[in-house]
Amino acid sequence: MQFTCDRARLAEIAGLVAQAAAGKSTKKVFECMRLSADADKGLELASTDLEVAVCYRFPEVRVDEAGVEVIPAKLFSDTLHSISDETISVVSSNRKLTVQTDGGFFELEGEDPTEFPEIPGFPAEATAQVGAQDLRTLVRKTIFATAREATRFALNGVRVTTGGGRMTFVATDGRRLAVLGKTIEGGPAAADGPGVSVILGVKGLQQFEKAAAAVDGAVDLAVSERFAALKTPLAEVTIRVVDGTFPEHKEIVPEQCERTATIPVERLRNCLNQVSKFASVETQSVVLHFKPDQLVISAAGGDGRAEVNLGIEYSGPEERIGFNPAYLIEGLKAMDADAVEFGFNGPNSAARLVDRATGSDVDQSPADDFTYVVMPVIID
Amino acid sequence: MDAFYASVEELDDPSLKGKPVIVGGPKDARGVVSAASYEARKYGVHSALPLRIAARRCPHGIFLPVRMNRYAEVSRTVFGIFERFSPQVEPLSVDEAFLDMTGCERLFGGAVQAAEALRATILDECGLTASVGVAPNKFVAKVASDLYKPDALVVAFPGKVREFLAPLPVERMWGVGPRGAKSMHAAGIRTLGDLAGTSIPHLRRLFGVGAERLVQLARGMDARPVVTERSVKSIGHEMTFAEDVEDREVVERTLIGLCDKVATRLRKHGLRTRIVTIKVRYAPFKTLTRRLTLSASTCTGADIKTAALALYRDKTPERGRPVRLIGVSTSGFSAQSALFEEGEAQRALALERAADAVRARYGAASLRRASVLRSTPG
Numbered sequence: 193m194q195f196t197c198d199r200a201r202l203a204e205i206a207g208l209v210a211q212a213a214a215g216k217s218t219k220k221v222f223e224c225m226r227l228s229a230d231a232d233k234g235l236e237l238a239s240t241d242l243e244v245a246v247c248y249r250f251p252e253v254r255v256d257e258a259g260v261e262v263i264p265a266k267l268f269s270d271t272l273h274s275i276s277d278e279t280i281s282v283v284s285s286n287r288k289l290t291v292q293t294d295g296g297f298f299e300l301e302g303e304d305p306t307e308f309p310e311i312p313g314f315p316a317e318a319t320a321q322v323g324a325q326d327l328r329t330l331v332r333k334t335i336f337a338t339a340r341e342a343t344r345f346a347l348n349g350v351r352v353t354t355g356g357g358r359m360t361f362v363a364t365d366g367r368r369l370a371v372l373g374k375t376i377e378g379g380p381a382a383a384d385g386p387g388v389s390v391i392l393g394v395k396g397l398q399q400f401e402k403a404a405a406a407v408d409g410a411v412d413l414a415v416s417e418r419f420a421a422l423k424t425p426l427a428e429v430t431i432r433v434v435d436g437t438f439p440e441h442k443e444i445v446p447e448q449c450e451r452t453a454t455i456p457v458e459r460l461r462n463c464l465n466q467v468s469k470f471a472s473v474e475t476q477s478v479v480l481h482f483k484p485d486q487l488v489i490s491a492a493g494g495d496g497r498a499e500v501n502l503g504i505e506y507s508g509p510e511e512r513i514g515f516n517p518a519y520l521i522e523g524l525k526a527m528d529a530d531a532v533e534f535g536f537n538g539p540n541s542a543a544r545l546v547d548r549a550t551g552s553d554v555d556q557s558p559a560d561d562f563t564y565v566v567m568p569v570i571i572d
Numbered sequence: 573m574d575a576f577y578a579s580v581e582e583l584d585d586p587s588l589k590g591k592p593v594i595v596g597g598p599k600d601a602r603g604v605v606s607a608a609s610y611e612a613r614k615y616g617v618h619s620a621l622p623l624r625i626a627a628r629r630c631p632h633g634i635f636l637p638v639r640m641n642r643y644a645e646v647s648r649t650v651f652g653i654f655e656r657f658s659p660q661v662e663p664l665s666v667d668e669a670f671l672d673m674t675g676c677e678r679l680f681g682g683a684v685q686a687a688e689a690l691r692a693t694i695l696d697e698c699g700l701t702a703s704v705g706v707a708p709n710k711f712v713a714k715v716a717s718d719l720y721k722p723d724a725l726v727v728a729f730p731g732k733v734r735e736f737l738a739p740l741p742v743e744r745m746w747g748v749g750p751r752g753a754k755s756m757h758a759a760g761i762r763t764l765g766d767l768a769g770t771s772i773p774h775l776r777r778l779f780g781v782g783a784e785r786l787v788q789l790a791r792g793m794d795a796r797p798v799v800t801e802r803s804v805k806s807i808g809h810e811m812t813f814a815e816d817v818e819d820r821e822v823v824e825r826t827l828i829g830l831c832d833k834v835a836t837r838l839r840k841h842g843l844r845t846r847i848v849t850i851k852v853r854y855a856p857f858k859t860l861t862r863r864l865t866l867s868a869s870t871c872t873g874a875d876i877k878t879a880a881l882a883l884y885r886d887k888t889p890e891r892g893r894p895v896r897l898i899g900v901s902t903s904g905f906s907a908q909s910a911l912f913e914e915g916e917a918q919r920a921l922a923l924e925r926a927a928d929a930v931r932a933r934y935g936a937a938s939l940r941r942a943s944v945l946r947s948t949p950g
Contacts, residue, residue, distance in 0.1 A: 366911055
């Protein structure tokens with residue numbers, strides 16, 4: 193194998209592919225990426241940890257000699273990022289791959305390509321089209337709400353449901369829940385059929401998001417009971433579905449809220465940030481005191497106390513509700529509208545925050561609203 | 573509360589009023605006195621005195637069995653009243669608590685007025701007298717409340733605390749028993765005033781590292797905050813067996829019962845736990861503690877029981893050794909409510925909440941897990 197290309201561009205792709213490879217594995221080959229050079233197609237970089245598989249194409253390469261090598265993914269990516277040459281040459285022989293620069297060379301010890309796991313191709317059937325930016329939004333607005341403790345199985349992932357021309361993402365860690373839906377087009381998954389509902393891991397969805405980043409229009413998506421796959425002009429990402437049961441979000445999101453306040457998102461986030469520093473280590477909570485057209489946020493702990501006021505639109509009776517400020521802040525960070533509709537039913541019931549869909553799309557429907565549900569912290 | 577158990581007995585049977593009531597059991601039983609009415613105290617009967625000695629000192633005393641469920645019921649009513657007066661209530665025992673009245677001035681017109689209203693409310697709603705001590709800190713308040721029992725209100729004003737304490741005998745000091753008092757007397761220290769004036773190095777030679785704290789308390793200095801159950805770090809229950817137990821099944825049964833009690837308290841306070849610790853004391857005195865961190869927080873007896881049993885079965889290898897005490901405690905609390913319970917936990921929680929409601933109405937013994945009941949042969 194021998195090729196010459198732009199270093200920065202190759203480093204960028206190698207970085208994405210290295211992230212999909214296994215971090216630490218008992219088999220060295222799982223920590224590797226496969227590099228395939230072809231005179232017509234250019235370069236192809238692929239990796240998998242058997243849960244997520246990615247394959248990126250890089251056509252802008254001059255291939256002098258075709259070939260396939262399997263090399264340590266992280267080391268290759270780190271090497272390309274650490275050097276500053278504009279153009280590099282890569283050459284391989286006897287399973288050794290050498291990156292040649294003006295100043296020297298970097299030789300990577302390769303593995304047997306026949307040992308490398310199979311990278312699944314994008315399925316020809318059951319595909320739909322979703323706007324690349326819509327897909328990124330779906331991932332960005334839900335992924336943060338997944339459970340972080342490693343032992344929660346299904347809750348470590350996002351539930352993705354397709355059907356009826358829509359795709360919905362739901363994530364929850366049992367204390368807060370994020371849900372967002374978008375329109376998808378074409379293919380059986382988008383038709384009026386039953387659709388599918390699967391759980392996808394965070395790592396795979398991050399790869400979806402990154403692969404979609406480079407695309408302006410729509411991307412192809414295939415979701416089946418076992419795999420979810422994404423195809424863009426330059427990348428294919430396949431995620432193995434996580435087994436497990438996921439709570440039904442329609443039973444969790446409050447249908448009605450007795451009271452609703454309209455609050456500026458940015459200001460609310462800043463105030464929560466300021467006050468949260470004073471929350472006690474034990475309770476990790478701030479109190480939101482709703483008054484007519486005013487919200488008072490306060491916290492008190494061993495190191496002191498804080499209280500800030502902000503103007504809101506609210507006309508209901510006074511109410512005090514405790515929250516973990518981190519949950520509110522993370523939800524607000526994911527919002528795009530200037531104001532959030534903050535609905536609640538009392539200090540012991542879930543609050544429902546709605547971020548009304550905005551943007552250039554002409555037919556924004558309420559179904560496109562981002563809904564975030566947070567369970568309060570019980571206060572005295 | 574004044575002579576709490578005895579007062580409850582007088583409340584339920586007014587004919588006992590003014591008579592020497594001794595709660596603890598029959599006069600020839602092996603146990604000790606749990607409570608004695610003020611009439612009985614005149615004869616030198618006090619709590620922890622063996623019943624047989626009490627019978628000798630007060631032969632005409634009325635000896636009654638302990639009706640803990642009834643006292644607990646009255647106690648709940650009294651604590652309910654406490655909570656109307658302050659959000660910061662630290663229970664000290666079934667009939668004693670600290671109330672932090674900071675910030676409650678506007679409600680009651682000051683701590684003294686609040687104390688008077690509190691005593692009146694308890695008398696009105698429970699028919700029982702209470703003694704209250706009002707002071708700038710917990711130590712002085714406790715001393716004040718005990719000073720002129722029964723039915724007393726004693727106030728130690730800020731700035732006058734040292735004067736208030738000075739004439740009191742050192743026996744009034746928390747943690748100073750008869751032996752400690754004796755050695756203090758030997759050193760010429762008879763009153764709290766004497767103690768407050770003693771140099772700390774001198775006292776340290778006599779009483780070791782605790783000396784500094786004793787002097788500070790005697791000077792009326794006590795910075796400990798009122799700690800409500802909400803802000804406690806752990807909730808647990810333990811049980812000492814009347815006789816050492818070798819049968820692991822009996823120990824497990826007891827442990828399961830304790831787990832349910834702990835879970836009920838967690839739910840009552842809206843708390844969820846992530847850390848379960850068990851404590852096993854083998855005869856004669858070797859104690860083991862083992863802990864487990866759960867993957868998700870819980871407030872169900874089912875989850876706590878699973879963790880506690882796993883710890884007992886897998887982490888306490890001394891099979892066949894007689895067990896003297898078994899206990900379970902939970903910590904790592906969060907008041908963060910859950911949106912939903914995962915899997916089986918949802919049904920367990922619904923069941924246990926229903927059981928809580930039954931127990932709240934009919935008493936703690938009204939509904940228990942079948943696995944907690946003693947199995948009868950045949």
